[in-house]
Amino acid sequence: MKDALVLQVEGLSKKYTKGRADVWALRSATLNIGPGEFVSITGPSGSGKSTLLHVLGCLERPTAGVYRFRGQDVSQLPDSRLALIRNRYISLIFQSYNLLPTLRAWQNVALPLVYTGVARSVRKRRALEVLERVGLAHRSSHYPFEMSGGEEQRVAIARAMITEPQLLLADEPTGNLDTKTQEEFMGLIFGLKAAGTTIIMVTHNEDLACRADRRLHILDGQLGEAG
Numbered sequence: 062m063k064d065a066l067v068l069q070v071e072g073l074s075k076k077y078t079k080g081r082a083d084v085w086a087l088r089s090a091t092l093n094i095g096p097g098e099f100v101s102i103t104g105p106s107g108s109g110k111s112t113l114l115h116v117l118g119c120l121e122r123p124t125a126g127v128y129r130f131r132g133q134d135v136s137q138l139p140d141s142r143l144a145l146i147r148n149r150y151i152s153l154i155f156q157s158y159n160l161l162p163t164l165r166a167w168q169n170v171a172l173p174l175v176y177t178g179v180a181r182s183v184r185k186r187r188a189l190e191v192l193e194r195v196g197l198a199h200r201s202s203h204y205p206f207e208m209s210g211g212e213e214q215r216v217a218i219a220r221a222m223i224t225e226p227q228l229l230l231a232d233e234p235t236g237n238l239d240t241k242t243q244e245e246f247m248g249l250i251f252g253l254k255a256a257g258t259t260i261i262m263v264t265h266n267e268d269l270a271c272r273a274d275r276r277l278h279i280l281d282g283q284l285g286e287a288g
Contacts, residue, residue: 066129067228067259068094068117073126075112075282086112088282089126096227099250099260101273102284109282110263114230117261118153119143131227148176152221156233158213160205160220167192167201170219191219195249211242218249229253231262235269247272 075087086109094100104110115121116128119135128136135146152173160169170191171184179187192198195215205213214234221229231250235243247269254260264270276287 065095066093067096067098067131068092069127069129070117071127071129073113073116073123073128075109075116075121076124085282087116087123087284090282090284092277092284094259094261096259097254097257098275099254099273100262100275100277101270102261102263102277102279103265103267103270103287104279108279109284110279111232112282113279113284114153114232114261114263117228118151118230119147120153148173148224150227152224152226152229154214154217154221154229154231154234156236158205158217160213160216162205165202165204166197166208166216169205169216170223172220173224187223188219191223192216194222195219210237211239211245214238214242214246215249218246222253225258227259229258229260231260231264233263233265235264235266243269 070090070092073087073090074085077084077086090113102110102113112121116123123136126136127134130146131150135143161172164172167185167188171188174184174187189198189201192201195218197212197215197219200208200212205216208216235246238246250260250262262273270276277284278287
């Protein structure tokens with residue numbers, strides 16, 4: 062049922078202009094994903110993986126095609142509406158973590174709630190609860206530079222979890238992690254999936270990609286099912 066889909070993409074294309082040349086990062090992508098589904102996307106560098114995530118995360122607009130999120134065509138919504146959708150329903154995790162170095166762990170985690178007007182005391186309580194879930198309550202007052210890469214990643218995951226998103230987008234989230242910390246990350250991902258979160262993960266790690274419900278591959282901007 063289309064009404065039950067979290068996202069539906071039809072003929073999605075994205076073009077960038079470099080000098081006099083047009084570069085098509087996405088070419089007529091079609092994709093349907095339902096609630097609680099875990100989808101992995103693989104492909105070589107420069108194939109369009111990150112561009113696709115940015116469009117699905119409402120960070121960039123497609124050049125052509127339709128993107129329906131929760132049944133609504135968001136392809137041409139104004140920036141204010143896109144920002145509202147991102148903050149309420151979508152969370153992103155990046156390989157570089159994107160933590161603010163001047164904020165403590167709990168403050169980084171609570172940051173998405175600042176934009177929704179949640180009181181500071183409530184923000185801190187909820188941030189500490191989520192840090193407890195990822196095993197970092199004891200590091201809540203530490204700054205990013207005082208943490209290991211694995212700990213920073215868990216803070217980034219906690220920040221993504223605090224809004225209880227319907228859609229979680231992860232762009233090469235395990236690229237800087239050792240094998241043990243990768244497994245810890247995947248445990249958290251499967252916990253979110255069990256709670257009903259829809260997850261799309263871009264990765265070069267074939268072993269992790271194979272653990273998703275469905276695996277896609279992108280090459281030269283063209284998206285398809287992996288073999």
